[in-house]
Amino acid sequence: MNGRLLRLAEAERPALSFRFDGEDLVALDGDTVLSAILIHKPRLRQAEFGPEGRAGFCLMGACQDCWIWQEDGPRLRACSTPLRAGMRLRSAPAGDWPA
Amino acid sequence: MTRVLIVGAGPAGIRAAETLVKAGLRPVIVDEAARAGGQIYRRPPEGFRRTARTLYGSEAAKAEHLHATFDALVTAGQVEHLPEHSVFALRNGVAHATGPNGLLRLPYDRLILSTGATDRVVPVPGWQSAGVYTLGAAQIALKAQGMALGRRIVLAGSGPLLTLVAAQLVKAGAGVAAVLDTSSYSDQMWGAAGMAAARPWVTLRGLRMRAGLGRLYHAGVRLERIETDANGPVALHWQDARGRWHETPCDAVAMGWHLRAETQLADLAGARFQWSADWAQWLPQTDALGRAGPELYLAGDGVRILGADGAERAGTLAAHAVLEDLGQPASGTAALLRRAARLDRFARAMARAFPWPGAQVRALPDATVLCRCEGITAGELRGTVPMAGAEANRVKSLARVGMGRCQGRYCQLAAAELIAGQAGCAVAQVGRLRGQPPVRPVPIAALLDAPEG
Numbered sequence: 001m002n003g004r005l006l007r008l009a010e011a012e013r014p015a016l017s018f019r020f021d022g023e024d025l026v027a028l029d030g031d032t033v034l035s036a037i038l039i040h041k042p043r044l045r046q047a048e049f050g051p052e053g054r055a056g057f058c059l060m061g062a063c064q065d066c067w068i069w070q071e072d073g074p075r076l077r078a079c080s081t082p083l084r085a086g087m088r089l090r091s092a093p094a095g096d097w098p099a
Numbered sequence: 100m101t102r103v104l105i106v107g108a109g110p111a112g113i114r115a116a117e118t119l120v121k122a123g124l125r126p127v128i129v130d131e132a133a134r135a136g137g138q139i140y141r142r143p144p145e146g147f148r149r150t151a152r153t154l155y156g157s158e159a160a161k162a163e164h165l166h167a168t169f170d171a172l173v174t175a176g177q178v179e180h181l182p183e184h185s186v187f188a189l190r191n192g193v194a195h196a197t198g199p200n201g202l203l204r205l206p207y208d209r210l211i212l213s214t215g216a217t218d219r220v221v222p223v224p225g226w227q228s229a230g231v232y233t234l235g236a237a238q239i240a241l242k243a244q245g246m247a248l249g250r251r252i253v254l255a256g257s258g259p260l261l262t263l264v265a266a267q268l269v270k271a272g273a274g275v276a277a278v279l280d281t282s283s284y285s286d287q288m289w290g291a292a293g294m295a296a297a298r299p300w301v302t303l304r305g306l307r308m309r310a311g312l313g314r315l316y317h318a319g320v321r322l323e324r325i326e327t328d329a330n331g332p333v334a335l336h337w338q339d340a341r342g343r344w345h346e347t348p349c350d351a352v353a354m355g356w357h358l359r360a361e362t363q364l365a366d367l368a369g370a371r372f373q374w375s376a377d378w379a380q381w382l383p384q385t386d387a388l389g390r391a392g393p394e395l396y397l398a399g400d401g402v403r404i405l406g407a408d409g410a411e412r413a414g415t416l417a418a419h420a421v422l423e424d425l426g427q428p429a430s431g432t433a434a435l436l437r438r439a440a441r442l443d444r445f446a447r448a449m450a451r452a453f454p455w456p457g458a459q460v461r462a463l464p465d466a467t468v469l470c471r472c473e474g475i476t477a478g479e480l481r482g483t484v485p486m487a488g489a490e491a492n493r494v495k496s497l498a499r500v501g502m503g504r505c506q507g508r509y510c511q512l513a514a515a516e517l518i519a520g521q522a523g524c525a526v527a528q529v530g531r532l533r534g535q536p537p538v539r540p541v542p543i544a545a546l547l548d549a550p551e552g
Contacts, residue, residue, distance in 0.1 A: 008247050053229035
């Protein structure tokens with residue numbers, strides 16, 4: 001599957017590079033972290049309590065479905081965090097982190 | 100100077116701030132978004148170029164006026180705006196907020212809560228999968244990011260947002276596969292008569308928007324399940340008003356049944372709640388101006404689901420209440436109250452037109468995931484009712500429904516319906532989940548760094 005989200009408008013913005021699960025990806029300045037990942041991927045992370053993937057739900061910071069990890073530790077809420085160039089994001093904690 | 104704290108910079112919060120500034124106060128306004136405006140008048144990030152007309156349609160002038168009003172207050176230094184901050188606790192006249200630089204303590208003398216609403220959702224088998232979203236999410240993706248949630252989107256549920264989001268997506272060139280309304284034509288006709296009596300032009304605009312959807316739109320449907328593969332939705336299975344089965348291929352589903360008031364801070368602040376049969380949810384009690392307790396004022400969709408126009412007026416009225424209580428009454432209160440009464444009649448008729456689908460919830464198969472956060476099923480919840488009794492908080496402590504990371508925002512109304520169904524009582528008798536701080540996630544590290552107090 002391609003990315004889940006589809007850009008319909010506002011495509012004339014500067015490109016930003018970032019990394020997700022070790023893969024270098026490009027999105028646009030003004031994208032949220034959620035948008036930037038889901039333009040390329042079908043999911044942000046795996047569910048903790050079931051076999052399904054998760055890709056956010058409310059997009060307004062209320063459901064807390066879209067928390068993902070950064071390589072340097074702290075988690076972030078993808079729907080309400082603007083993408084910054086050079087971000088290093090993960091769908092799951094790094095191997096040396098407790099789950 | 101009296102310290103007034105406003106939580107939420109949507110239509111209600113902005114008008115409250117404006118009214119207080121006119122009376123010489125300098126309120127503090129906390130908001131989760133980077134840019135003020137709220138959800139329905141949400142602003143894209145800086146650098147986006149679509150016009151207000153493209154973003155907000157017939158409401159463009161109202162949205163622009165609201166944004167301009169707020170920007171002028173901030174530029175003039177007449178309000179203190181704290182964007183990207185979430186209030187997560189209230190105690191002894193202090194609001195505790197978390198933001199980009201850690202924790203913030205905000206002492207206040209008077210508190211106006213204009214916390215808005217979220218989509219009111221009900222579980223549909225398969226809804227835990229990636230690619231299933233709320234209607235609000237579909238609108239935010241389009242408005243704030245210029246994106247569609249998929250290439251073939253099914254919109255489902257009921258309420259004004261269903262038609263609005265569908266029309267906005269079609270206009271923007273998104274692939275809408277079907278618009279499935281669980282409300283029957285007869286419910287909608289009864290409701291529409293009351294809506295037209297209160298606000299004929301708004302009702303007409305909605306009907307025209309609906310007509311524009313043509314054969315995409317179906318009323319009186321029953322949603323059976325969302326069929327998914329490893330990536331997400333592949334089809335929605337549903338039954339039409341005449342009982343015929345359909346399978347609509349899709350790669351995304353957005354759903355919502357009108358709105359659910361965001362009331363957790365009002366609960367922490369000590370507001371009293373009452374079951375509202377009109378909106379099928381627990382709502383905080385206030386007087387006509389929005390007074391909910393000593394030094395506590397509520398405004399907007401977090402109190403009564405009147406929409407953006409009602410929220411603007413409610414925000415002004417809450418500020419009038421603050422000023423009255425400070426001994427400096429504002430003028431024009433009576434006219435605002437008359438206008439608010441008309442919006443209230445409209446909203447109640449709308450709630451009748453697009454009812455909560457209680458019977459569909461009660462009929463959910465046991466295997467349906469009820470709590471998306473922790474994957475708890477309808478059957479697991481039903482199984483606890485004989486032990487816990489028909490009380491929402493006791494069922495929560497046994498089944499964990501409402502203990503997940505959304506804190507019950509997206510499951511508690513359906514859970515109450517299931518508990519009532521299992522116990523054979525009215526849903527109002529099940530009670531409501533008590534709000535518990537923190538009402539938003541807070542990193543432990545931030546709490547450890549915080550000063551005592």
